[in-house]
Amino acid sequence: MRKIIAALVLSLAPLAALAAGGTGVPLQQANIDPEDKASLQRGAQLFVNYCLSCHSAAYQRYNRTGRDIGLTDEQVKANLMFAADKIGELMEVAMRKEDASVWFGTAVPDLSLVARSRGVDWLYTYLLSFYADPSRPFGVNNIVFRDVGMPHVLWGLQGLQAAVYKEVEGHDGEKTEMFDKFELVQEGTMTEVEYKRAMRDLVNFLAYVGEPAKLERIRLGYWVLGFLLVFFVVSYLLKKEYWKDVH
DSSP states (O other): OHHHHHHHHHHHHHHHHHHTTTTTOOOOOOOOOTTOHHHHHHHHHHIIIIITTTOOEEEEEHHHHHHHHTOOHHHHHHHTOSSOSSTTSEEOOSOOHHHHHHHHSSOOOOOTTHHHHHOHHHHHHHHHOEEEOTTSTTSEEESSSTTOSOOOTTHHHHEEEEEEEEEEEOTTSOEEEEEEEEEEEEEOSSOHHHHHHHHHHHHHHHHHHHOTTHHHHHHHHHHHHHHHHHHHHHHHHHHHHHTTTOO
8 A cells, every 4th residue: 555655656746846847936827818819919029029039939930920810911020020031931040059059058949849848837937937146147047947048038027036035944854945935126117917917928929839720729629529429429320220120
């Protein structure tokens, strides 16, 4: 019995780590809405203004993006295309991987699948969790992703915050410091509520980029299930008819 309980605990441990972002920090709920096109449009604008200068979304094209989120080609050209010349181009960056490795210490990752690989809640919490850390090269760190090489490019919107820790005592009596909360030390152009909404929009857009056909797949899925249900009824009635005289 003890072995069974131990096996269950070990099997659930990775899920607990995932729910806490692998750092012991509880993840906040992103609560995105992939059908909210206004949110997707705001998220796309944030992405091209603040992320696309370093991070690409190389599996996505500008014209496909505009069509899916409710923008015309002219609107895409006027509001989203700052790193490309043609509407059919991929959302790539001009920065070379070699230069990124020198400037940031590592190649800057493509963000096409980040929402799928990390999860929307992790990504949302990560975007909210930068804090001032003078020991880091860019002066910031992140509670969810320790010693991250990325600067806090959105600090002008959020402002700068400090991480506050509290002392906790373990079962062995040893005291350790644990993250408690953030305190704003320099205001940004957005309030906390506005910034959280903006990050939901950005995460919503990145979730769309990771699976552009998701809504269409779900819509077709209902038709497929409906067809299978009707087909099952017809098949069952045919079976009864064919076998009615068999004893």
